[in-house]
Amino acid sequence: MRDALSILASATVPPSSAPPPGHYRHPHRQSTTSTTAKPQPHPNPKHNKPQFPTYSPLLSSYRRDNRQSLTYNTELASKLAEDGMFEDFLMISESVVASGVKPSEFLALLNAKCVAIGVARVLDEGNLHSVVKMLFNGLEKIGIDPVQMFDAVSTESLRRECRRLLKRGEVEQLVSFMETLAGFKFQIRELVEPSDVISLCISQRDPTAAIRYAQNFPHMEIMFCSIILEFGKKRDLASALTAFEAAKQNTSTPNMHAYRTIIDVCGLCGDYLKSRTIYEGLLAGNITPNVYVFNSLMNVNSRDLNYALGTYKKMKKLGVTAEITTHNILLKSCCVAAKVELAQDIYKEIRELESKGALKSDVFTYSTMIKVFADAKMWKNALEVKEDMVTSGVIPDTVTWSSLISACANAGLVEQAIKLFDEMLEAGGQPNSRCFNILLHACVEACQYDRAFRLFKSWKERGSEQTTSDNNLNSSDDSLAVHHTRVTSRPYSHLTTGVPFRPTTSTYNILMKACGADYYRAKALMDEMKTLGLSPNQISWSTLIDVCGGSGNVAGAIQILRSLHETGIQPDVIAYTTAIKICVKHKKPKLAFMLFAEMKKYEIKPNLVTYKTILTARSRYGSLQEVQQSLAVYQQMRKAGYKPNDYYLKQLIEEWCEGVLQNEHHNEGQFASRITDFGPQSMLLEKVAEHLQDSNAESLSIDLQGLTKVEARIIVLAVLRKIKEKYIAGNSMEDDVSIILGLQELGSDFIKGESDGVKEAVIRLLEHDLGLQVFAAGSRSGRGKGSRMYSSSIGETIERSESKQASESPTRRPMVLQRLKVTRESLHHWLQKKMESSPLSITVTTQ
DNA sequence: ATAGGGTTAG
Numbered sequence: 006m007r008d009a010l011s012i013l014a015s016a017t018v019p020p021s022s023a024p025p026p027g028h029y030r031h032p033h034r035q036s037t038t039s040t041t042a043k044p045q046p047h048p049n050p051k052h053n054k055p056q057f058p059t060y061s062p063l064l065s066s067y068r069r070d071n072r073q074s075l076t077y078n079t080e081l082a083s084k085l086a087e088d089g090m091f092e093d094f095l096m097i098s099e100s101v102v103a104s105g106v107k108p109s110e111f112l113a114l115l116n117a118k119c120v121a122i123g124v125a126r127v128l129d130e131g132n133l134h135s136v137v138k139m140l141f142n143g144l145e146k147i148g149i150d151p152v153q154m155f156d157a158v159s160t161e162s163l164r165r166e167c168r169r170l171l172k173r174g175e176v177e178q179l180v181s182f183m184e185t186l187a188g189f190k191f192q193i194r195e196l197v198e199p200s201d202v203i204s205l206c207i208s209q210r211d212p213t214a215a216i217r218y219a220q221n222f223p224h225m226e227i228m229f230c231s232i233i234l235e236f237g238k239k240r241d242l243a244s245a246l247t248a249f250e251a252a253k254q255n256t257s258t259p260n261m262h263a264y265r266t267i268i269d270v271c272g273l274c275g276d277y278l279k280s281r282t283i284y285e286g287l288l289a290g291n292i293t294p295n296v297y298v299f300n301s302l303m304n305v306n307s308r309d310l311n312y313a314l315g316t317y318k319k320m321k322k323l324g325v326t327a328e329i330t331t332h333n334i335l336l337k338s339c340c341v342a343a344k345v346e347l348a349q350d351i352y353k354e355i356r357e358l359e360s361k362g363a364l365k366s367d368v369f370t371y372s373t374m375i376k377v378f379a380d381a382k383m384w385k386n387a388l389e390v391k392e393d394m395v396t397s398g399v400i401p402d403t404v405t406w407s408s409l410i411s412a413c414a415n416a417g418l419v420e421q422a423i424k425l426f427d428e429m430l431e432a433g434g435q436p437n438s439r440c441f442n443i444l445l446h447a448c449v450e451a452c453q454y455d456r457a458f459r460l461f462k463s464w465k466e467r468g469s470e471q472t473t474s475d476n477n478l479n480s481s482d483d484s485l486a487v488h489h490t491r492v493t494s495r496p497y498s499h500l501t502t503g504v505p506f507r508p509t510t511s512t513y514n515i516l517m518k519a520c521g522a523d524y525y526r527a528k529a530l531m532d533e534m535k536t537l538g539l540s541p542n543q544i545s546w547s548t549l550i551d552v553c554g555g556s557g558n559v560a561g562a563i564q565i566l567r568s569l570h571e572t573g574i575q576p577d578v579i580a581y582t583t584a585i586k587i588c589v590k591h592k593k594p595k596l597a598f599m600l601f602a603e604m605k606k607y608e609i610k611p612n613l614v615t616y617k618t619i620l621t622a623r624s625r626y627g628s629l630q631e632v633q634q635s636l637a638v639y640q641q642m643r644k645a646g647y648k649p650n651d652y653y654l655k656q657l658i659e660e661w662c663e664g665v666l667q668n669e670h671h672n673e674g675q676f677a678s679r680i681t682d683f684g685p686q687s688m689l690l691e692k693v694a695e696h697l698q699d700s701n702a703e704s705l706s707i708d709l710q711g712l713t714k715v716e717a718r719i720i721v722l723a724v725l726r727k728i729k730e731k732y733i734a735g736n737s738m739e740d741d742v743s744i745i746l747g748l749q750e751l752g753s754d755f756i757k758g759e760s761d762g763v764k765e766a767v768i769r770l771l772e773h774d775l776g777l778q779v780f781a782a783g784s785r786s787g788r789g790k791g792s793r794m795y796s797s798s799i800g801e802t803i804e805r806s807e808s809k810q811a812s813e814s815p816t817r818r819p820m821v822l823q824r825l826k827v828t829r830e831s832l833h834h835w836l837q838k839k840m841e842s843s844p845l846s847i848t849v850t851t852q
Numbered sequence: 853a854t855a856g857g858g859t860t861a862g
Binding site: 230261262265269297299300303304307331332333336337340370372375376379403404409414437439442443510514515518542543546548550585613618621 | 858
């Protein structure tokens with residue numbers, strides 16, 4: 006009591022004296038009381054009601070008489086609390102308790118409503134945290150349980166504050182508040198819905214706050230898992246991982262649930278490698294993952310069949326029992342990898358385990374297996390699985406039926422698909438949009454476009470009938486069925502499904518494809534889709550481009566692509582590839598290349614299909630520039646990591662190169678080489694591309710090292726063709742053409758291998774076929790000595806030259822880079838001759 | 853707590 010009073014007294018002394026030692030004072034209050042002893046309006050302008058002033062008569066009277074009644078003191082405390090002056094409230098409270106009043110007694114006498122108003126006031130002032138903490142600490146020190154002091158009304162003001170912070174998105178404030186309240190044993194779950202707090206943390210990408218909040222709950226592990234999962238759903242792997250690490254720190258025993266959750270999240274975020282790292286972390290810590298962790302790991306990595314199988318083995322080795330889900334995931338993995346046989350083996354194994362009672366196949370097992378066969382177009386096997394299923398007493402669900410129908414659709418069996426659809430209805434199955442779509446697609450795949458439209462129309466009509474007149478269902482049902490039976494002589498029960506039909510964007514996309522080349526019909530479908538509140542997706546646009554182009558309207562197709570940009574939709578690779586295909590199909594290679602350049606401008610990466618499509622744009626050789634263009638595409642393709650095994654381009658290059666010979670009197674129409682002679686790993690196209698690059702224009706050196714005869718021939722011809730094109734364009738030859746053959750040990754034959762016969766083949770081509778002059782030019786011997794014009798007897802010349810060189814150095818035979826030189830003069834002569842025999846070329850030059 | 857079905861380009 007004395008202590009409290011002296012503190013109280015010090016609060017009123019002028020600023021010249023020592024600052025008040027009160028530990029209840031927060032900085033703000035301290036400054037106002039120390040700078041002025043005079044009354045002063047509350048610093049918060051919104052706060053109209055003046056605070057309980059330090060000079061108030063109540064306090065003065067208190068100072069005058071220490072021995073006032075308990076009632077008076079509690080009234081005073083309530084009043085102070087009501088005005089939000091909790092420092093003073095605490096002083097009074099402390100003095101009351103110090104005078105021997107039991108905290109619970111004091112508490113009972115306090116006006117709870119005043120406390121509630123005061124709490125609300127303090128919270129409104131915005132200095133929530135420190136004030137609440139100060140108050141609670143003070144209460145605790147006195148021996149009053151803060152929770153006890155908060156009745157329904159004041160708790161409601163806490164709750165209101167929580168809602169306000171939540172609405173404002175003040176995560177830090179809210180979570181700190183929660184921590185404080187939880188520290189005083191408040192049931193924070195009752196103040197604010199935990200999922201709302203977590204959601205706020207997730208939306209603000211604040212995993213730390215979420216974890217801090219979760220730590221206040223007895224079942225924090227479960228909350229950690231939901232935090233990890235929620236971040237995953239937001240595709241925020243980094244935050245999910247932070248939450249996961251925190252979860253690990255907070256639990257003494259490894260939380261398998263958290264492990265499997267983070268692994269699932271890795272899958273959601275597309276980072277399957279990370280899931281492996283996490284799993285390896287478990288193994289490294291000598292912790293055996295449970296079956297859920299293994300299932301999740303296998304599922305996330307199901308695109309990598311070997312990994313999934315390896316994990317399965319590891320799991321067995323560690324003594325973890327695989328369950329049906331584990332096997333289902335393995336089947337899925339096989340399905341993705343299109344490994345039908347392996348899937349069959351696993352399926353057999355499952356059935357064997359089942360016969361032993363170790364396992365029970367479920368609807369997932371059968372549906373997945375049906376999908377395996379559906380993808381492989383093995384519809385009969387798919388139907389067999391259905392029989393297995395029926396004998397095992399497992400009821401097919403919508404997904405099972407859909408997969409079965411899809412199996413027939415993929416095999417082009419419309420009738421069978423419809424039969425299954427009917428069977429499904431008879432069995433009481435409820436088709437959904439996906440199922441309807443599969444059936445429509447079955448018709449489209451089999452080019453039964455009319456049928457697709459008829460089905461669509463009947464389903465739509467049925468849908469509206471059901472919504473308008475449910476009572477007339479039966480009569481209209483029958484008449485409709487009978488009508489169709491008469492027209493088409495089939496039982497068509499699928500027209501009367503009794504299930505509402507809700508078309509989706511996919512439905513419309515499938516139907517748009519069924520429009521064939523009828524652009525206006527496809528366009529009308531797209532409009533209809535929009536009126537139903539469905540939005541066209543990338544597939545819709547690509548299909549529309551395809552239909553438009555297919556109708557012969559290339560400009561229209563490109564226009565659609567452009568309009569996509571204008572409406573803020575980024576066309577995807579497929580939209581561009583489709584447009585490029587249209588250009589190629591309508592023999593507009595320039596447009597195709599323009600679109601190809603455009604897509605790259607928009608940073609849309611071409612894929613294998615795009616490259617293959619664009620490379621078919623030039624089916625016949627044209628100008629050097631055009632060949633260069635194709636070759637540039639080829640090089641990009643290689644750079645992007647696609648296999649360089651393109652038949653079209655090789656053919657194009659070969660044709661273009663051999664074109665050099667077209668005007669020679671021999672070789673008419675006959676290629677000396679065949680494209681099939683190129684090895685699969687051939688660097689030919691790379692080399693040709695290199696030689697034809699404009700940057701290489703002045704370099705007249707051809708390196709034939711490591712090439713086969715056929716390849717060497719193509720390269721030489723390519724360079725000659727380039728020279729010819731340049732010549733026609735007005736660029737004359739400045740130098741000899743140098744051909745590098747390879748290293749040769751002096752006096753010996755060429756190093757045996759692929760280069761065998763290259764020299765002879767090249768010389769034959771140049772001298773015999775083209776009538777050019779060729780010199781041998783070993784780099785060691787120089788022009789005067791080693792160079793020798795080849796005569797008609799090539800072999801003899803070489804032999805003489807070689808034996809002479811050999812005798813010069815009998816003991817040590819150095820390596821020499823063998824070269825050939827084609828003289829500038831003979832090239833000029835050849836070009837001249839070609840101009841004469843090719844009037845078109847002359848026309849080009851004179852223009 | 854995990855697993856299965858539909859539509860676009862070569």
